[in-house]
């Protein structure tokens with residue numbers, strides 16, 4: 413049955429090829445070549461060097477008759493944008509991506525992470541998924557629409573940002589302050605949701621379209637105490653104080669909150685036979701305890717990520733610090749959460765400092781773009797389901813959402829769990845076939861939003 417569905421899908425796609433007049437095999441080869449070359453532009457952040465990436469993208473656009481603008485931040489870092497003009501009857505659609513990638517530890521990779529190798533139909537390299545492949549799909553969509561000369565009802569803006577992997581200070585936040593005109597849009601398509609070949613252990617294609625994201629709240633706990641000789645323990649040991657505080661935070665049970673968007677997600681998974689639990693706060697409480705991903709969708713989470721104290725084995729330190737990476741559900745108030753952390757620790761000698769905080773509203777689900785994404789996904793893979801989701805990490809979409817623009821995380825690639833696991837890890841890679849299918853889907857979504 414699965415094989416039959418896949419064949420039907422292929423036939424359906426072939427008809428679309430004829431209708432659009434695009435040679436998708438050639439387009440996939442072109443996208444593969446662009447992605448391999450883009451991977452060789454080393455934009456590992458830090459330091460980023462996004463100017464090199466911006467120049468690469470600008471050069472490709474120029475060769476295809478599309479002007480672009482580079483927005484330099486300093487001598488090494490830049491953002492860039494390009495615009496295919498529409499007739500203005502609808503407000504712009506932004507295709508958003510980031511130029512930088514996280515660093516790679518070469519010794520743990522099977523292939524050089526910055527060589528852009530293709531082996532047995534798979535493209536290897538840092539950024540192959542996060543997110544140079546999506547950037548190339550967006551770029552190719554622009555090129556294909558331009559070559560076809562189709563009249564556009566709205567501007568399509570290609571926006572490539574610096575510094576996403578380090579918080580966006582030199583990227584989306586810099587653009588927010590210096591180029592507000594780029595945020596004048598109705599819709600954004602960005603990273604944030606992938607397609608998966610399986611979910612919760614059930615094999616069935618699921619396309620996630622993220623409509624919101626958890627808000628990061630990074631806290632530093634600082635404990636001071638009396639230093640001394642390790643051979644004579646005393647009760648004012650700051651490190652032991654900090655450990656007690658961390659234990660209280662780790663064992664703190666926070667209630668679950670079922671956001672309407674998450675309820676829709678779980679209901680759709682349930683009707684598809686992927687999720688079997690009752691979709692209610694009560695019904696989900698027990699399940700969330702044992703499933704980290706589900707728990708991340710349903711609660712504010714805390715991970716202890718850094719700890720620092722001590723100078724020598726036999727010295728009781730004077731100060732001890734730890735960092736908590738808290739992620740709050742959209743709508744939850746960071747200040748109120750900090751108050752709760754203080755109450756849980758219940759020790760005035762452990763200071764709670766805010767290191768970083770960002771929160772952003774959720775984009776609505778019932779929009780033209782969501783419906784188009786839903787339709788194109790199900791036409792491409794007839795047994796696929798499309799779910800709204802909340803991204804557990806944060807993306808550049810947050811700035812658009814804050815400005816009231818509907819932003820979705822939708823990377824139209826159906827990935828195996830083993831492939832998703834390479835994001836920010838070793839051996840990051842994407843099969844050529846998945847890049848090609850993703851391009852076809854993204855092109856079709858954009859065409860329906862901007863041409864029809």
Ligand SMILES: [Zn+2]
Pocket residue numbers: 510542543576603
């Ligand atoms: Zn990314």
